[in-house]
Amino acid sequence: MNPQGERWTTDQVLALAPDEASRKAGGRLAAPGPWSETGADEGAVWGQCKGSGKKPYQAVVDIKGPAFKCSCPSRKFPCKHALGLLLLWAGEERAVAAGEPPQWAGEWLAGRRERAERSAGAPSGGGAPSRVPADPEAARRRAERRMQRIGAGATELEQRLEDLLHSGLASADRADGRGSWDETAARMVDAQAPGLAARVRELGSVVASGPDWPARLLEECALLHLLDQGFLGIERLPAPLAATVRSRVGLTTEAADLLTGPDAATVRDRWLVLAQQDSEDGKLTTRRIFLRGERTGRMALHLSFGASHHPLDLALPPGLVLDADLAYYPGARPLRAALGERHAPAAPGPVPPGCGVDAALAAYGDALRDDPWLDSWPVVLADVTPIPGRDGAGWQLADADGESALPLDPRCLGRTSLWQLAAISGGSPITVFGECGHRGFLPLTAWDPTPVSL
Template sequence: MNFTEDQILALAPDDASKKSGKEQANPSKWSNTGIDEKSLWGECQGSGKNPYRTQVDLANIAFKCSCPSRKFPCKHGLGVLLLYCRERSLFAAKDSPAWVKEWMDKREEKAEKKQEKTDKPVDVEAQAKRQQQRLKKIDNGVEELQLLINDIVRNGILNMPEKGPALFTNLTKRMIDAQAQGLAGMVRELAEMNYFKENWQNSFMDQLLRIYITITAFKNKETLNDNLSGEIKNLIGFTQSPEELKQQEGLNDNWFVLGKQTVQQEQLFVQRNWLLGINSGQYALVLQFYVRSQLPELNLIPGSVVEAELSFYRSICPYRAIIKNTDKTISPKQITGFDNWNSLMKFEKEKYIRSPFIFELPFFINTVSLARLENKWFLNDVNNVSVPIVCDENKLHALLAVSGGKNFSATLIGCEGVYEPIGIFINNNYFIL
């Protein structure tokens, strides 16, 4: 298992934890360190009488520590992993001590119990009644949204920079009241849109039409096939439960973690993890939602490969998924993606043609190089086709430094011919930008 410091620090819940975690990566603080196939552990002398016992589940990247911190992972968890990254010789391979074994056994037991819980029968009648009531609320919310969209297109969008943020913030709240969480999220994007950006009208109309298409499809849900109807319901806010998803047949593969992004939406953290199935070529988005001081269920490390089975949400273009089960995390060797821009864009257009609900995808492209025209940057493929990239100064410098202007493979996020590189693969190493 080869993690870089950046990858480990990406697990920190906040910047303060990053700093404290670095401070804990000090050999003089640790004793009784060790590692086995599944776990890594150590004892850290804190301010108390007894040292804190810190342990890491290496397969699922989970942490446990006897310290009183309410942060997950705590500074000791990050510290021990950073220390392992810096000085592996301090971690002898040996059998785990009883306190680590106990925790690992409990984790396995918990996973089994969770499985059993899903097998318990539910009160179908009561559930149907609740669904009915919710559907009514959502129908009302959808109607309200439709009326507002009509008003906007009737009067024109010119005054949106002044009116938009307040108007859509309000509407987001009403969609939450209508129990249409998905719609609320879509409307929130209109509230948070940068109306000072040049050509904001394009982004605005894109999002408005996405909402319009979604609610129109929802109104006609009875006429749609299962997958499309399922997708629309997910978009509106009827998310499939993880338990239900886990019942589905999944896709087993070695999943390369292309990148990770965490954004805060009010009290909630939304973590996006982009994955690529090395054998299947399937892309996947794994979302995790958690509140501050809570540990996301999974810690996926960009640049690593997880042997896992993924279950996809119902969709005409399966993309959003959950990890049904993972076996272990390994280091990547060779990743293959699109050979050129033409094949990438063909794939992208096919997705768009099949589904109007997909708008931003990850892509992994082989063998590109940096090109420049004045202050604009491009990636040229093997056929010398140039496509512009969106890149802030820091990312650009990292890209230049790591590539040296030579060929590399890259992970990009974007749509319709404009992409942002988020990671590059060169000389068997993956660098997060």
């Protein structure tokens, strides 16, 4: 084995960057000039980067996490120094020599190893967070009270939808229309139903948002009505569908319960990282990591949340393979999963197998049948070529035989991702991972032959 471990690609490093500015700043530091005392071993990379002060910044990366530490004051994780160090290490083998970490890097790495060992040896197993046992009776009473509050909120929302339909959808296009929806969403928050609140806000954004908005508003109202009715009659639903309804209104399951509870069921596989996406909503950062099981072929979505500009628990660039246990959250079409025990460090993986356009649409249709509130379903498309649509109407991904094509989601039009996709293809078929939904296909990663985040 390479004494420095499996070397990452430049695209895998850049996929970790929190924003475009960090990518550019890290790229400027991807040269030996500002660095000193660099080194690497099988699990880490370290070095000192000259800055504006007298003392250089000390940066170290645990590539098995990955995790990052730097003495600079940046609030971005990873910072430009960590990115520059990784780019230097990934770019040329001789740029960062193998060696033993200095004291300042070794202490931090040793602390991480000790915490990992304690977590692995804990009774909860697999690194799942341990919790103080709760009073079962008190927990049952709290759950009942919340169900009652959500039920009252769903009943109130049904009345709001009925009033809207009686007065006509055109009545939603009023000066105070958006304020009315915001007020209704706030009422759903008070009812402890954040899922209903989010869908109500979406209704407010549809009003007067472009041509045919009344038709789209009617569609969203119908889906919201279906969710309301599903929750109000949840005791009559099959268990998987009832679990889906509970998650859609905002009732969540603790990851520790999934991994270590009495009904815990984990799936071990070699999980290929297909994409990692960060999005910010105010002060909250959400990270979505898409995975595909090498043996099972199952898709999985790992979600993590944190304060804006603070490091999240897990960072996995596309193209890595993770030998680990996953526990799926309950539902009629399980996708979200909690990460359990990791049996080996992440390592570079192969290009994932994919399907054609027709199979991708069928996969989305099957998922939508089980969960009618799905916006999209993750799929890997193989041997597709980006082409302009007819009469200049957007872009499409066409099968190799040219008989089937999938329109690209309008959200990617005009973005650099579209031109990246076209440049990677160069008119030839490629493998693309993304989300197939009612808006079209939203590309997230392409292979050329290594993964490129779009």
